[in-house]
Amino acid sequence: MKRRNFLKACLIGGTTVALGKTNKGWASGSFEGYPEAMGVLVDTTRCVGCRSCEAACNKEQSLPEPDTSFDDKSVFEEPRRPTAKAYTVVNEYEKKSPGGPVYRKMQCNHCNEPACLTSCFVNAYTKTKEGAVIYNSKVCVGCRNCMIACPFNVPGYDYDSVTNPVIKKCILCYDTRLKVGKPPACVEICPQEALTFGHRADLIKLAHERIRANPDRYYDHVYGEKEVGGTSWLYLSRTEFDKIGFDTTLNNEPIISNVKDFLGMVPMVLSIWPALFSGIHLLSKHDTQQEHGHDTESTQEDR
């Protein structure tokens, strides 16, 4: 093999390395969230399951009319999840509990280090300094990896649209309200003030204060304070959280830290492989030249 060919080969390997370089910047796992991030504390002990928040969200976000009206309580028969047509849903749990049923509103939790954001290969998601995780439908390709990644099963996809299907999820009313400091529509309408809007850092203190002041009323945990690196939406509950539909198996580490093992290996492969295999090639060429050198292809190459 000619020296020139070898150089060329290295060059191609090199471009691949350069290409891989851009892949190295991933968010650090220790990100604590923006200091000024806002959030919402959901006190499920206050919620009465009136579904006003669902109605408010529907109107604020100009979502399609629901299948059935927002005061229809029959929706509680089966648990629901947020979809492209409903960014937030209220589910009923503990139906037979002596303390009465527990209602829980669910929507995007606006994670400090969102899995949806880190899994998106066109960077369609942004975590704003106000704490909202918003989405740019103009670049979304529709791979739906974010739906796979979201630990809370939040993003919905409007599969019905043919020409412009996009991801749809709660954006903390960023465009219409949060940006100008106003509370989200669901918070504003909630008759029970089950939803408390404020700075995330303040809300955490406030939540612990509620637990301290009313130890009988609350289970001693603030869901979302630490889960998957912390979320902007926080929850208080009367019972253990897994009883009211929360995934209590989630780690406190953000989802991206799971992926780091792999991402960390990438630059290694990119830099070591070319040298390694080109080297092996040169060695084996040398050894086998005599035996297999008659093959048309390789003689041509070595000519």
Place this chain on the structure above:
Amino acid sequence: MKKMIQHGLAVVDSPYTESGEKRSVMNKLLLGLTPSQYLLQAFRNPFNWILAAIFAVGLPILIGRFFFGLSWATSGSCDYPWGLFLGFGLFAMVPLSSSGFQLGTACEIFGRHDLEPIERLALLNGLLGYFFAVVYLLVDLGQPWRLPYPMVVSFGPAAVLFLVAWHVATYLSVQVLEVSTSFFEWIGFPAGKQAVRRITLGLTVSGIILSTLHQGALGALFTYAPGKVHPLWYSSSFQWLHFFVSSLPGGLCMVITVSTIAAKTMTWRRDGRFQQSLDRITISLAKGACMGLATYITIKLIAIAHDNKWSYIDSGWGQWFLLEIILGFMLPLVLMTYGVHTRKMPVVRMGAFMTVFGVVLNRVNTAIITFNWKLPEREIPPWREVVISLTIFAIYIVVYRFILYRLPILYKWKMQEEVVPATEAVRAPAPGRRETNQVPVASYSGMTKLD
């Protein structure tokens, strides 16, 4: 086709016809037949009827997907965002296509020239597998026309999928180049072939890099969903390794499978070199696959032990898992080892089929069947989704066959520069065969009517 050759048709394997005229591209495309003969042989093949039936139903539905949207064609479920198109099409096709880089590496890097007769088949298998994985992806994407976005419009460099996109795209071009040598030979453009040959080493090395990374990356995609994939199919530290390692025997066994099918159904197309070396090469491939399988089974068990997941085995999921690993990985390992030692080719091939099945099942399990195992309901793909997946697979087979029929993959193209010395030696049997059959080429069109 077989009959026609029996009756004296000379297969297209050099730029010149029997009489020494240069073949036109049309002539090569029609395999040296006249258009009517070509159609006739196509009609005679019962397999084509099956394909036609699939296309008759499938193509309208495939087109319908682009007019009526994803919710019409697929389950459109938010809990199972990746259905058959990706779960089967992308995740299963890609590991079965790792053959390209493995044989490329063996031949070009490790100097295993004894494997060369099958190198081109392996490269083609890789190219087509990837290409159709991308086709499946295009059908599945909400906005397929934006596929180039991660390359040009907006970058999400922290995402594993970003790596996959870049690497699959680059690797696809690498593979096109690798396979292009056959095409250049066939079309008669030696300069192109020379140019590609010159960068073969570079291509092969980048092939290894890209393959290692994105085979692994497909596994790493699931590390975004640690709680959703069933623990028996998931391992946060080893997921990429599992996918990468199982893709190795997957790709090799796919080549064994395809070469077996091709050797059975395209006897006329393979040349002596391929035919004689096939068993020997199959044994070599099977040996490689066995090593891969053994490694895979070991690291899989290590991962289970590492996270102490034994208790999961004792459940419905666990039995399903045992079925997959025993039928799809352990039994093939036993079969192939036995077959290799005793030179029982059918046993080896059986083992290879089962490995292909095992790898596909593993991917489908990870992406669909055991995904979201904590949710009460499982998603059963609606019929349109199944039909579309089948249709694309049928197109894959048709394209595969189309290329194998024509390009010098299973046989060696008689190069212009070799034509003079080679005419005597190689072409001698051809006239001989014709003489024994006593049917001259001229009367051949009459013959087809008789059949």
Place this chain on the structure above:
Amino acid sequence: MPSTKLLILGALAIGAISVTSPATATAVPDSITLNQNGKLYQPFSFDHAQHILLIKECSDCHHHTTGTLVLDPNCARCHQNSSPTAVVSCKGCHSSTPFSPETLAEKRAHKERFHQDKMGLKGAMHENCIGCHKKMGTGPAGCQDCHPRNAKGDAFYSADRKGAKPAHAKEH
């Protein structure tokens, strides 16, 4: 802080009057029109007099601002000896815009304040009314039991949509 003291004194005086003369309509209203600025629900009249008769204890609803001193040990830590205050109406303390930028900024500026977690007006009233009605097993607890919806409210809740089956989680 002379002005504050004065205020408190004044408040005490007024409070004394209002507590000691329950018959004075201006100080203790017999009925109050609630939800006056409601957008989705109609205003309605709250029978204050009836609640006084039924409950008797003002502080059950009015905390430490009027009536018997609070017994809740948590409140008693500070309000054990608090005198009745001048302002006893709900909206006097509970803001109708608890989450407006101004309110939030004000809260942040007074981090030392104990009642950081004071509910807004709407929340406080609903929590108080519905909470008690449920506990006592009597009294209206549903939205329209107190305040019927107006036309705008019907539209807001998509009242005309009567799906045969509930909008399930699995939307196809």
